[in-house]
Amino acid sequence: MHYNVAGLLKESSGYKSMETVDDIFFVEEMNRQADAFGKLVLIRTDKGIWVSADSVVLIELDCGGCLNQFEFQFEINLEEEFIPYIDMKNNSIIHIEPGEEPFRIDADNIINLEEAFSQYTFMKIPFSPRCTVQCRGLCVKCGMDLNTQKCDCNTKHIDPRWASLVNLLDSKND
Ligand SMILES: [Zn+2]
Numbered sequence: 001m002h003y004n005v006a007g008l009l010k011e012s013s014g015y016k017s018m019e020t021v022d023d024i025f026f027v028e029e030m031n032r033q034a035d036a037f038g039k040l041v042l043i044r045t046d047k048g049i050w051v052s053a054d055s056v057v058l059i060e061l062d063c064g065g066c067l068n069q070f071e072f073q074f075e076i077n078l079e080e081e082f083i084p085y086i087d088m089k090n091n092s093i094i095h096i097e098p099g100e101e102p103f104r105i106d107a108d109n110i111i112n113l114e115e116a117f118s119q120y121t122f123m124k125i126p127f128s129p130r131c132t133v134q135c136r137g138l139c140v141k142c143g144m145d146l147n148t149q150k151c152d153c154n155t156k157h158i159d160p161r162w163a164s165l166v167n168l169l170d171s172k173n174d
Pocket residue numbers: 063064065066067068130131132135136137
């Protein structure tokens with residue numbers, strides 16, 4: 001996910017360059033790798049480089065129902081401006097307003113998209129992801145995966161997150 005933009009930074013504003021995305025990146029918040037495939041347009045702006053990426057991302061997640069791993073696929077439409085540290089026209093240092101925290105082009109004129117992809121991916125992950133919309137989860141009594149087997153517990157099949165609450169209600173009703 002590293003793009004050398006030295007050439008593009010020498011061009012005038014509006015100049016474009018097309019790239020492909022086919023990379024593995026690391027999502028720090030989840031301590032997990034993901035794959036990205038897609039296209040990228042780099043556009044020279046007056047301050048830096050505008051990055052516009054359309055990409056499909058694949059990541060392994062743990063289902064919140066049955067706890068099995070499954071492959072989660074979604075699209076990222078990344079739109080970010082990357083600002084260099086040095087203005088190549090006059091070799092001056094580019095100052096950033098306090099409070100602004102743009103993505104930066106590093107001193108070797110490399111745009112590293114890993115951090116941006118990691119942030120966008122983390123925002124796309126559901127709070128409690130499901131392997132399928134019909135996931136039946138685990139039996140709250142015996143723990144059996146109800147997607148593949150049927151147990152004899154004859155219990156209400158409920159979301160494991162609510163299991164303790166339901167047990168509490170059940171005990172009150174006894
Ligand atoms: Zn599941």
